[in-house]
Amino acid sequence: MNACKKIHPGDVRVGRSLSNASNLSLSPSELNDHIMEMINARQAATKCDAVCRGNPITDAGKRKQMIKMLSVVLIPVLVITGMTANTFAIAVGNYISSSNVRQLLVFSIELGALLRTIQFERDMSALYVSNIKPVTKDFLLQRYPDTDLAIQNLSNWPKGDDIISDMETPERFLSYLNEHRYQLDVHMPSVERELNFYSNIILVLLKWLYDSVSESSTGSVWKDVVAYQEIIVASELFGRERALGVSFYATGGFESREEYLLFIENQDRANVTFESARFYSQIAFDIYNAELAKNPNVSVRIEEFRNRIKANNFSRESASIQEAEMWFDNMTIYQGVLTRTQNALALTVDQSLAKESEEELKSVITICIVFGIILIVCPLIVFAVYNLTSEIQKYSISIANRTKALNKEKKRTDMLLYQLLPQSVAEMLKKGEQVDAEQYNESTIFFSDVVGFTSISAASSPLQVVDMLNSLYLCFDARIDLYDVYKVETIGDAYMVVSGVPKCNGRRHASEIATMAVDLLSHVKCLEVPHLPGIKLKIRIGIHSGHVVAGVVGTKMPRFCLFGQAVSIASKMESCGKANKIQLSQSTRDMLLVIRGFEMEERQNDEIRSYRHEDLARPSELLVKHLFIIEHCEIKLVKSFKEIDGQGNPITDAGKPVAN
Secondary structure (H helix, E strand, C coil): CCCCCCCCHHHHHHHHHHHHHHHCCCCHHHHHHHHHHHCCCCCCCCCCHHHHCCCCCCHHHHHHHHHHHHHHHHHHHHHHHHHHHHHHHHHHHHHHHHHHHHHHHHHHHHHHHHHHHHHHHHHHHHHHHHCCCHHHHHHHHHHHHHHHHHHHCCCCCCCCCCCCHHHCCHHHHHHHHHHHHHCHHHHCCCHHHHHHHHHHHHHHHHHHHHHHHHCCCCHHHHHHHHHHHHHHHHHHHHHHHHHHHHHHHHHCCCCCHHHHHHHHHHHHHHHHHHHHHHHHCHHHHHHHHHHHCCCCCHHHHHHHHHHHHHHCCCCHHHCCHHHHHHHHHHHHHHHHHHHHHHHHHHHHHHHHHHHHHHHHHHHHHHHHHHHHHHHHHHHHHHHHHHHHHHHHHHHHHHHHHHHHHHHHHHHHHHHHHHHHCCHHHHHHHHCCCCCCCEEECCCEEEEEEECCHHHHHHCCCHHHHHHHHHHHHHHHHHHHCCCCCEEEEEECCEEEEEECCCCCCCCCHHHHHHHHHHHHHHHHCCCECCCCCCCECCEEEEEEECCEEEEEECCCCCEEEEECHHHHHHHHHHHCCCCCEEEECHHHHHHHHHHCCEEEECCCCCHHHHHHHHHCCCCCHHHHHHHHHCCCCEEEECCCEEEECCCCCEEECCCCECCC
């Protein structure tokens, strides 16, 4: 028993409609979908499907693909450009910072020179106030030009809201100093007041230096810069100590305990500040030792003078300008050591910053070159990608058009192949599978031919005969699409159809063929011979149900053929039938009785009996049995119906099974 599954007639109609769709033109989007299906490019849809996929055929799809291609290039380029710009900004910032620190060092050296001249003027002014003599006056007057020149040599003058009014400009500062100088002999201030006047000015200058350093990023040399500042502060504190010592030796001692404590405080603060500078910078410590080694006895002499001051034995008789000068000279030598240490440290820091600035400048130049190359190459890359994408899109459209034409031709070829062979058999042959012959135990075969075809052909030209058969078979082909049947072949005026082969449909094959036969007969009765007006076409129809063997025969022009006694009996049913009548065998009649819905009449003459003995070449027992049982019947459709239910019963338009 052949294993078959039920297939509704609608499935056949759908298959044929798909074949006919090959003549329809496809829209670009449909064509794109078909192309992607043909190359197995269709994948499961994801959330980013709408972003990652695009139709390269339509204009919107072209723009989308272009944007995606350009994004692939532009995003890395923009990232590289951003990184290069960031590196460039950092390099420029470092270069500017190094330049600012170098300018700060130059300003600090100039400011240090001004501090020393003001310190000298402060010391001489304190000496003059403590011991008013022409010689001390000459010492003081010699310091005024040095201070004025140091003020004029400053390359930069600080500005800001916190600058006191008397020091807003170099001119106002000089005017402020000159006013104090002119009033010195008039007011005759004390030593302490004179020291405070100059010390306040020095504190303002030191504040300028601290503010400049805090506003600049000193980078890797910040310790050396801090040490440099500490040396300047220590030098100022030593200067205060020198000024108080000058007053001590010029007057013979301190007039008050406060002056003595101020001396001790400045000495201690100076030593602590200088030790702090040595802690921050080993370079400063090494330079200081090298400079101090050039004057090895200075420290010893200064320590002797300090011990005498610490004793504080006040006596006017012990006052000595010479000792004051010796104290001043030794402290000046020591401050000279600090000044040279300060300048050497500044030079070392400047060289280090100059090297860093040179490296940063090289980095800036290199980055500029790279950035310039990026700016030049980026448009070229974008232009190349744009042209490449355009060419790819053109090539894609060309492939799409060729694929569209190939798709049409493929569908036409499939449609032609499906006309030669059943679709299931054709699909197996296309896959390279072997199609073996198969036996079908449930099938119904239909044969028909034109009554009087020989006489009509004799009275017609070959072209007229072809036109007549073409119009007849076009009508037949259009009608059989409505049923679950398969057209086997046409030979001349003979038309052969089978149901249940190659698609098994249970026991519906008899009703499908019978209904189709009634339908074809009703349409043929309305047809005339095209070139013989008034002469209507007549056909004979024969139907038989039984088992057959089906298979594909041939390789160059393969055909799907049926074999078996059922085919011969169906052919005899047609050949011995009457015009515009449907003759069927006993087996078909029995099936239709079960299905119900058909009225059949038995033939009453004995013409069929002569076929059993005279026309059959090999009468077998089974064949004789069939011929004996077969009576001459006619079939008419009693009630119209569309389908057969699962038990083989016909269903009316109202949806109810037909009664017996």
